Amino acid sequence: MSGLDGRWTRRWIEAVAAEVARRKLELTALDRAIGDADHGENLDRGFQAVLGRLEALDDDATPGAVLKLVATTLISTVGGAAGPLYGTAFLKGSMAAGDRAELDAAGLVEVLTAARDGIVARGKAEPGDKTMVDAWTPAVDAAAAAGDDVRAALEAAAAAAAEGAAATEPLVAHKGRASYLGERAIGHRDPGSESTSLMLRAAAETR
Numbered sequence: 001m002s003g004l005d006g007r008w009t010r011r012w013i014e015a016v017a018a019e020v021a022r023r024k025l026e027l028t029a030l031d032r033a034i035g036d037a038d039h040g041e042n043l044d045r046g047f048q049a050v051l052g053r054l055e056a057l058d059d060d061a062t063p064g065a066v067l068k069l070v071a072t073t074l075i076s077t078v079g080g081a082a083g084p085l086y087g088t089a090f091l092k093g094s095m096a097a098g099d100r101a102e103l104d105a106a107g108l109v110e111v112l113t114a115a116r117d118g119i120v121a122r123g124k125a126e127p128g129d130k131t132m133v134d135a136w137t138p139a140v141d142a143a144a145a146a147g148d149d150v151r152a153a154l155e156a157a158a159a160a161a162a163e164g165a166a167a168t169e170p171l172v173a174h175k176g177r178a179s180y181l182g183e184r185a186i187g188h189r190d191p192g193s194e195s196t197s198l199m200l201r202a203a204a205e206t207r
């Protein structure tokens with residue numbers, strides 16, 4: 001396989017579900033510090049529902065079809081801020097993927113860009129507002145700069161998202177629940193930036 005096909009997309013989503021389940025308490029602990037202590041549970045509920053629905057999907061489903069199933073499932077099963085935001089991200093990503101059978105590096109960048117733009121359109125956060133946008137935006141930029149190798153683009157995106165998540169720690173939040181805390185949010189990592197990093201790391205490690 002040269003590009004990322006539907007089977008790869010499915011393996012990636014299964015890896016995300018496994019990682020969210022494994023790190024659920026950690027994600028919720030981040031949200032306990034500057035939110036309402038539900039981010040891990042929210043995402044775990046959503047991705048477990050995704051796993052159930054993936055079984056019914058055709059073996060030959062395209063990347064776009066897998067991403068669309070994730071979107072509709074997250075929208076209907078995850079509440080709060082992250083459900084609609086990640087739902088929009090996967091929906092816009094699926095629209096960008098269209099009916100292509102495989103995504104090459106350029107296609108991957110189109111999908112990641114559409115996902116990030118969807119989150120920004122929905123949540124109106126800018127980089128530096130201490131949200132998941134702080135992981136998505138450097139990830140998109142790094143993937144776009146990585147060249148023609150789709151594997152290199154995934155690795156660059158994952159590394160940049162991890163750095164972006166860590167870089168939320170010294171920030172005051174301007175969007176979401178953490179914005180109510182003012183300077184008390186300083187010193188805490190944004191939970192959504194960490195779950196974004198988790199998703200992109202899982203992508204880089206999916207073969």
Ligand code: ADP
Binds near residue numbers: 079
């Ligand atoms: P809730 O805050 O409703 O309990 P979650 O805890 O599941 O929802 O998700 C919180 C995460 O959502 C935050 O850590 C942040 O990354 C993200 N978030 C919240 N509001 C916005 C926004 N307006 N734009 C982008 N991301 C946001």
Ligand code: MG
Binds near residue numbers: 031035036038039080
């Ligand atoms: Mg929360």
Ligand code: MG
Binds near residue numbers: 036038080081
């Ligand atoms: Mg909540």
